Amino acid sequence: xxxxxxxxxxxxxxxxxxxxxxxxxxxxxxxxxxxxxxxxxxxxxxxxxxxxxxxxxxxxxxxxxxxxxxxxxxxxxxxxxxxxxxxxxxxxxxxxxxxxxxxxxxxxxxxxxxxxxxxxxxxxxxxxxxxxxxxxxxxxxxxxxxxxxxxxxxxxxxxxxxxxxxxxxxxxxxxxxxxxxxxxxxxxxxxxxxxxxxxxxxxxxxxxxxxxxxxxxxxxxxxxxxxxxxxxxxxxxxxxxxxx
Amino acid sequence: xxxxxxxxxxxxxxxxxxxxxxxxxxxxxxxxxxxxxxxxxxxxxxxxxxxxxxxxxxxxxxxxxxxxxxxxxxxxxxxxxxxxxxxxxxxxxxxxxxxxxxxxxxxxxxxxxxxxxxxxxxxxxxxxxxxxxxxxxxxxxxxxxxxxxxxxxxxxxxxxxxxxxxxxxxxxxxxxxxxxxxxxxxxxxxxxxxxxxxxxxxxxxxxxxxxxxxxxxxxxxxxxxxxxxxxxxxxxxxxxxxxxxxxxxxxxxxxxxxxxxxx
Numbered sequence: 001x002x003x004x005x006x007x008x009x010x011x012x013x014x015x016x017x018x019x020x021x022x023x024x025x026x027x028x029x030x031x032x033x034x035x036x037x038x039x040x041x042x043x044x045x046x047x048x049x050x051x052x053x054x055x056x057x058x059x060x061x062x063x064x065x066x067x068x069x070x071x072x073x074x075x076x077x078x079x080x081x082x083x084x085x086x087x088x089x090x091x092x093x094x095x096x097x098x099x100x101x102x103x104x105x106x107x108x109x110x111x112x113x114x115x116x117x118x119x120x121x122x123x124x125x126x127x128x129x130x131x132x133x134x135x136x137x138x139x140x141x142x143x144x145x146x147x148x149x150x151x152x153x154x155x156x157x158x159x160x161x162x163x164x165x166x167x168x169x170x171x172x173x174x175x176x177x178x179x180x181x182x183x184x185x186x187x188x189x190x191x192x193x194x195x196x197x198x199x200x201x202x203x204x205x206x207x208x209x210x211x212x213x214x215x216x217x218x219x220x221x222x223x224x225x226x227x228x229x230x231x232x233x234x235x236x237x238x239x240x241x242x243x244x
Numbered sequence: 245x246x247x248x249x250x251x252x253x254x255x256x257x258x259x260x261x262x263x264x265x266x267x268x269x270x271x272x273x274x275x276x277x278x279x280x281x282x283x284x285x286x287x288x289x290x291x292x293x294x295x296x297x298x299x300x301x302x303x304x305x306x307x308x309x310x311x312x313x314x315x316x317x318x319x320x321x322x323x324x325x326x327x328x329x330x331x332x333x334x335x336x337x338x339x340x341x342x343x344x345x346x347x348x349x350x351x352x353x354x355x356x357x358x359x360x361x362x363x364x365x366x367x368x369x370x371x372x373x374x375x376x377x378x379x380x381x382x383x384x385x386x387x388x389x390x391x392x393x394x395x396x397x398x399x400x401x402x403x404x405x406x407x408x409x410x411x412x413x414x415x416x417x418x419x420x421x422x423x424x425x426x427x428x429x430x431x432x433x434x435x436x437x438x439x440x441x442x443x444x445x446x447x448x449x450x451x452x453x454x455x456x457x458x459x460x461x462x463x464x465x466x467x468x469x470x471x472x473x474x475x476x477x478x479x480x481x482x483x484x485x486x487x488x489x490x491x492x493x494x495x496x497x498x499x500x501x502x503x504x505x506x507x
């Protein structure tokens with residue numbers, strides 16, 4: 001079969017153009033021009049050069065041994081320093097000019113500890129509006145080693161409801177025996193030896209009168225406050241309400 | 245010279261000129277005293293120092309039963325990676341799942357409004373409820389890489405999917421293609437953005453920021469090439485699930501105790 005002249009010419013031109021394109025693509029233009037390696041390497045380089053904001057727990061150790069050790073055997077051992085103090089790489093590089101933030105606020109701890117049904121069972125959760133609502137959490141719990149403060153349990157076997165109420169109140173840390181003197185006999189045959197109960201306003205005044213030694217107890221003017229009534233006619237002693 | 249001659253001349257001149265130039269360049273490069281240009285198949289410098297990407301293959305484990313939904317990870321990620329502060333821009337985020345008695349699963353992203361946490365009342369209609377942290381799955385077969393028209397997103401040899409912001413043209417195909425919703429559009433640069441496993445940290449031997457701050461070790465980062473990494477141990481000890489396995493993306497974020505309702 002014979003091709004017409006025009007077809008053969010066209011084929012020849014096409015072949016020449018094709019050959020030229022192939023030569024340019026594979027010989028003239030260097031392979032690196034098509035390679036993605038270079039620009040990807042540059043992208044990786046940029047990515048790797050980015051500054052670090054979180055220094056990591058080990059970085060804090062060299063200067064804050066005390067906090068590190070306290071934390072390493074407590075309940076917060078898995079909570080990194082910067083989980084609470086925020087990104088502190090700048091501080092670790094230059095501690096005197098850059099100060100990390102310390103979350104002393106009551107709002108902070110409930111981020112993890114407020115009750116939430118979706119949290120795993122067994123994770124320690126509290127109700128932030130009922131759990132000692134007036135004070136920052138760190139007055140009772142050391143943030144670096146948050147053992148729940150030892151609450152007196154000696155009387156809770158029989159007075160469980162009072163003990164539970166008190167454990168969450170401002171008086172949580174007071175022993176029952178601060179206010180009641182109970183004999184051993186009371187624990188064996190309770191009604192045969194009833195403990196004492198506070199009798200006077202001055203009793204509460206030991207801690208609450210202005211000028212009294214206890215630094216943590218809020219002060220009132222014993223002579224004027226509450227008139228002539230006994231303190232517990234207005235305040236429930238096992239869960240005293242104050243300003244709020 | 246007429247038009248025909250001029251055109252003929254040009255046809256010869258242009259390739260001949262280029263050929264000459266290439267020859268000249270090659271002669272120059274081969275000349276003594278000058279460093280040879282890097283061969284195209286040699287690894288170009290990536291600023292990684294002694295770190296060898298080919299020796300690693302990174303993944304993350306997530307233990308759903310440990311997540312307390314404190315959102316520290318999402319906030320740390322924003323701080324570390326300069327993610328826009330407004331909600332809806334996340335490289336990692338936490339979802340709350342609530343499976344109702346009628347079988348319906350309700351999902352909400354708690355990272356959007358962390359203040360609302362804890363206000364949920366005990367709801368009798370809820371059968372079970374839990375948190376699920378999410379992030380880019382760093383797929384071994386990433387659909388986002390396949391669809392990128394300009395090759396701006398790619399997998400590194402240590403198994404991390406990165407974006408070349410200089411190449412990205414902001415067409416958002418990858419955002420559409422990601423089955424996990426892990427990418428977002430950064431309006432400041434008009435490029436796509438996503439989790440990098442904190443590539444700048446892991447190549448320096450640090451943990452990704454979200455893993456660093458997780459208080460309950462619900463997130464575990466590790467090297468799957470290593471015989472004794474925490475991640476390998478985690479995989480050995482748990483029944484592992486991945487998200488949307490049917491898509492064959494081969495995710496490298498492994499979930500333990502993955503609920504069937506989690507998508």
